[in-house]
Amino acid sequence: MVAALDRKLLRNLWHMRGQVLAIALVLAAAAATFVLSTGVHSSLTATRAAYYDRNGFADVFAGMTRAPRSVVARVAAIPGAQRAQGSIIQYATLDMPGRKDPVRALLNSIREDGRDSINRVTLREGRLPEEGKPGEVIVDEAFASANDMALGDRVEALIYGVQQELTVVGIGLAPNYIYALAPGELIPDNRRFGVFWMGQKALEAATDRTDAINTLSVVLQRGASEPDVIRQIDTILAPYGGTGAYGRKDHLSHAFLDNELMQLEAMTKVIPPVFLLVAVFLVYIVLGRMIRIERTQIGLLKAFGYSDVAVGWHYLKFALVVAAIGCLLGLAAGVWMGRAMTGLYAEYYRFPFLAYRISSEAFLGAVALSLGTAALGAIGGMYRAVRLNPAVAMAPPPPPIYRAGFVSKIGHAGGFSAVGNMIVRHIARWPGRSALTVLGVALSAGLLFSTMQFMDSSRTMIDSFFLRGQAQDLTVTFVEPRNEDVIYALRQIPGVQRVEPTRGLAVRLVNGVRSKRTAVESTMAGSQLVSHIDASGKKLELPPGGLMLSRQLADELDLKAGDVVRVELLGGRQTRTGLRVASIVDEFIGSRAYANERTLELLARDASPVGSALLKVDPADRQAIIARLKDMPLLLGISERDASVRLFESMIEDNLFTMLFFYITFASVIAVGVVYNSARILFAERAHELATLRVLGYYHSEVAIVLAGELALLIVAAILPGCLIGYSLAQLMTEMFSSDLFRLPFAPSRASYGWSIVIVLAAAIGTVLLVVRRVTRLDMVAVLKARD
Amino acid sequence: MPIDGGIAFRCAGLRKTYRSGETEVHALRSVDLSVRQGESLVLLGPSGSGKSTMLNIIGGLDRPTEGTLHYQDIELTGLSDHDLTRFRRRHIGFIFQFYNLIPSLTAEENVNLVTDIAEAPMPAIEALDLVGLADRRHHYPAQLSGGEQQRVAVARAIAKQPAVLLCDEPTGALDSATGVRVLQTLDRANRELGTTLLIITHNAGIAAMADRVLHFLDGQISQEVVNQTRIRPDELTW
Structure with missing residues (x-):
């Protein structure tokens, strides 16, 4: 048995479904971006941790010109070092059949008995190279699939100045090459660069390093001091042309992934709050309007004996239901986008497994944020509902009082028509709500601009680094x-x-x-x-x-x-x-x-x-x-x-275009949500006046100007603050997205300003037209019968 | 009597049926009526008798379910929404019980709403002067009394010099002294400008100022009384 008040709640929700949906969509965007970024972040972090753990990713790395293999035992004996492994790495040029472009491989030595304990290779197919079969190699999965290589394929390689035929016996991947870069490159090129693993003895022979190594990896004991170990390794390796040991943070593959994680974290901190802020405004104005309309009903409920708490809770529930709808939509969209984004990551980062999984923290976080935001927006309205005295409430509200003021002087000075005066005075009469509408549209334009700026930023980077610098x-x-x-x-x-x-x-x-x-x-x-x-x-x-x-x-x-x-x-x-x-x-x-x-x-x-x-x-x-x-x-x-x-350009297209698509959608959601709610409230408030104008002989189009004119003024007023918000947001985001590896230039183009304005205006104007169509359905007789 | 004898409105077999939930409400059941130009009519009758529906249909705010309605030689029943709006704009002035002023506009600007779009309006200030409110033209509705607001509504209606004035309970929310003032203005428009005047009222006392009185009951005209002499509004008592 549904209580009468709950039935009223359901009907309110249904009656205001357009507005409810608009707010829910903004909340959904917040929940989606939150779930997307935290989910991808936690998926990547968890996957990386598991992969590192399972395959024994080293903590410290060191390179040298050449050292006897015996040095490994000395390094392993350093206090704080748990185990060490020495190996050979060697670049080779490959002669791929039918290919003219330069293709390189980075050969790594691997123990033929499979007893490596650090940076272990996960075999996808095939087997390890066998001792006594010098040309056998394991090829990394990404290179193999980009070049259609299969077990048994052969390729000519120039290793250490000697031509040698290599045979693919295995396909695999290792945790030290999650992000595998050729020297001097910034983006993995799976067609032109691959990581190969060759039997230790075979690579020793090929590079003339019998019982010698040129690289070392160390796993530390728990709680060991990395700088201390590094210092001691450097001392040991000094006579062998050691090039300085370094920790994970300077390991290229690890650092690139860290960079990505940092950007995801930055995204979580900047984007969802923008949506949440807009959602607070929307709930505030919509619930505020609802409580004004239902004033008499509130009085009646209280007169019947409903407590203040019951009335307050009734309106809070309205906001919470809207939040729940938004949260559900957002979770679904977030998971869908999370899968798409994880798929993109899998193209650049080589994991044996990478699945998008939403953590319970991300899930609960999204729910808490949505509900909390709605509750925050509802506080003002609830307070008014609770405070309303039943006797006062049951009398109709006093009509809005207008007085001669600054705005009416402007109207006189500007020679405004009566309709023009109606528009500007209404804006001035409700300055708070007008400001929120302007701010909402401005935030939407700002968010879009800050995303589009990434395109400019990347183009500037390419232009400066590649085209002008080289x-x-x-x-x-x-x-x-x-x-x-x-x-x-x-x-x-x-x-x-x-x-x-x-x-x-x-x-x-x-x-x-x-x-x-x-x-x-x-x-x-x-x-x-x-x-x-x-x-x-x-x-x-x-x-x-x-x-x-x-x-x-x-x-x-x-x-x-x-x-x-x-x-x-x-x-x-x-x-x-x-x-x-x-x-x-x-x-x-x-x-x-x-x-x-x-x-x-x-x-x-x-x-x-x-x-x-x-x-x-x-x-x-x-x-x-x-x-x-x-x-x-x-x-x-x-x-x-x-x-x-x-x-570089194709990576930008892959990533940024996907991101841009999402953000154009999101920014439009904000613009539509804000404008739709403002327009509906405006329409409801002015229905009486609009009907009066119709009775006086104004055509639909002339009446629509009252509505569209006010919204158009607010939307136009949002352009400048939108650009300012976008400018600051973009600056903040380039700052937050910059790392040791990249520093994003802040280089907004005029086109980005232009496009963000055009897209937001299009969304806003479309919404205005949708609401303005209601003017044609105004029932003059019904409206005029009721006294406001 | 300034009735020029031409026919302003002519309706035949006018019916209006509303659907309210599952029941049909017959607001008008076959009404035949002719109104001469410059004539003044008072429509009397209990609530729900169909007089407001009649006025709304005559004024082009609503459409009949059946029957024909002509204004001069224009058949209103066949007009599009756009043409009905033009008809109202050119010929009709409305006055309602609850004034329907725009709260964000001053008295003068409320009148301007009409003078801005009318073909041959009188100046707004002149219309306000006719209702005795010229000195309050810069006041907003919230700064005016109920009677003053209704007089602004009257000024707004007469400013475009309409051929027809339709008034739905124009004195319903006013005390008698203020009501008389409003009626005087309407009476003046009818006598001096030749405006056809239709007034709906619950107040039988007002009937004496009209040329003709129509009694509505159950969606029909139950009785029609022609006043041999019209009483001036200031002589009315209620």
């Missing part, structure tokens, strides 16, 4: 630093127009307690292929002495131009030098340091060997040049700038 067509990296001869050799290849050497040194930069592992890179003086572009678009020259730091790195180390930073060379002579920070460049990608060739020579205390070379080539000879390069011994890899740009 003029080379190809980058050639060598297995080991070479002397100048290699530059001359490259220049001799027909079609090569320009060759510039570059060099990088692995260093640790230290400023007080802050330190950062990075590379100091140098290009030749007067380089025509590399430019350092400032945030303002200005080209910066390398300083004559000292370092140029990227803004990211300078901020991380708390350095400014003129400060001195300690530079510890990792590997080589392991020098420690103080260098002045000569300038800071506002770059967007990576924490990087630059110096001229002379400064690098001083640091390394050697003449300037070449680590890689940048090539500008004649497009007509491009393929022939790549073919020649692939045959050069001791070549680590060739990367093509255009391919990197394409990859």
Whole structure:
């Protein structure tokens, strides 16, 4: 048996279904984004943790030129180290049948007996390489599927200057290559770069490292001090050309995933609150209006003996039911979007399993947020309902009182028509509600703008990093630093127009307690292929002495131009030098340091060997040049700038377009929700006046202007605050989304402002038209019979 | 008597049936009526007798279920919604029991609502002067008494110099002295401007100011009385 008051509640909900749905959709958007981001976050975190645990992902990593395998036992014996594993990693160039583009593999050694305890490979298919069968390899799953490789396939590889045939015996993946990048790249290119695992003995033989290793991984004991262990590893590895041990936070794959998790967390903090704020406003104005209309009924209920609490609870329940509807819709949409987004992640991050799962915290959080928001919005209305004196309530409410004021003076001065005056005075009579409408539409435009700004941001990044910063067509990296001869050799290849050497040194930069592992890179003086572009678009020259730091790195180390930073060379002579920070460049990608060739020579205390070379080539000879390069011994890899740009652009399209689609929908939901509710309330309040105008002989279109005019003014008034909110929100979001790896430029384009305004206006105007159509259905007789 | 003899309204077999839930309400059952131009009529009758429905149909606010209605030579029953609006705009002035003023507009601006769209209106201030409210033209409805508000409504109705004034209980919410003032204004419009005047009232005392009195009962005209002499509103008693 449903109580009479509950039956009234159900009828109210049904009667106001349009408004109820509009609020529920805004709440749904909040719940959806919350569930989406927290769900994807927890799915990724849980999956990563399980994967790391199951496959023994290391805590500390170290590289060296070459060390005897016996060093592993010494490292394992360091207090705090639980176990250590030494292996060989080696880049190889692959000659894929029918392919002209450069394809690279990173060969990792794996124990043939399967007794690796760290960074273990999960086999999807096949088996481990067998001892005594040198060409057998396991290929990583993403590379295999991108290149249609199957068990038994063979591929020619140039390893350490020697051509060798490899046979695929297994397909698998490992936790240290969740995000697998070729050197110098930012986005995984599964077609052109793959991780391979080769039997330990076979790789030792292929790289002339019998019983030797060039990389080390360590799992720490619980509670061990990572910096202490790193310090001791560095000491042990110093004689072997150790390039400095580092923890997970500097591990590329781990750091990229961390970056992604951080962005998801930022999204949770910024986006749902915008929706929740709008939902509070909507509940507040809709319930406020409902209580004004039901004034007499409230009086009657109280006169019949319903308590204040019962009446208050009745209206709170209305808000809670709306919240429950919104929450359910939001949960469903959030799970659906979460699945789509997880699918996208699976394309870039290689997990053995990755399923979107909504945690109970995310679920309960969404429910609590929706209900809490609705309750917050309902407080004002409830308070009024509770406070209403039954005797006063049963008398009709006093009509709205208008008095001559500022707005009417404007109307006189502007020569407004009577209808024009009706519009502006109504806005001024309900300033709070008008302001909430403006704010709601502005938030919608702002949210959309802040999302669209990401497109601009990414384009600026591509433009600055690839198009303006790099003029080379190809980058050639060598297995080991070479002397100048290699530059001359490259220049001799027909079609090569320009060759510039570059060099990088692995260093640790230290400023007080802050330190950062990075590379100091140098290009030749007067380089025509590399430019350092400032945030303002200005080209910066390398300083004559000292370092140029990227803004990211300078901020991380708390350095400014003129400060001195300690530079510890990792590997080589392991020098420690103080260098002045000569300038800071506002770059967007990576924490990087630059110096001229002379400064690098001083640091390394050697003449300037070449680590890689940048090539500008004649497009007509491009393929022939790549073919020649692939045959050069001791070549680590060739990367093509255009391919990197394409990859970057396709990632932006994949991710941002999906995101944009969601956010255009969300922003429209806010605009529609706010405008629809305002319009319905306005219509209800002015029905009497509109009917009067119809009686006086005003046509439908003329009457509609009263309604549409007020809403149009409010919507137009929202454009400027919308841009301001968007500007601040976008700035906040680029700030929050920036990490060690990327710093998103804040570079909004006029088109983004334009599009966000156009989309929000379209949603708002569509909604206004929907409500204004009701004017044609106004029953003049019925309205005029009732006294307001 | 300023009746020029032409026919303003002519209706035949007018019926209006409302559906209220599962029951049918016969608001009008076959009404035949002619109203001459410049004539003044009072419609009397108990609640639900059909007089308001009759007035609404004549004024183009509602449509009959059956029958024909002509205004001069225009057949109103066949007009579209848009044309009915134009008809009201050109020819009809309405006055209601509850004034129906726009609270956000001053007295003068409420009159402007009509003068803005009428073809040959008198100036708003002149209309307000006719009802004795010229000095209160900048006041908002909330700053006016009930009687003053109704006089603004009258000024609004007569400002466009309509051919027809339709008044539904114009004095229903007023005390007798104020009511008389309003009726005087209506009477003046009828006598001096030749406006056809139809007044609905519960108050039989008002009937004496009209040329003709129609008694409504159960959706029909039960009785029609022609007054041989019209009494001025200030001589009315109720």
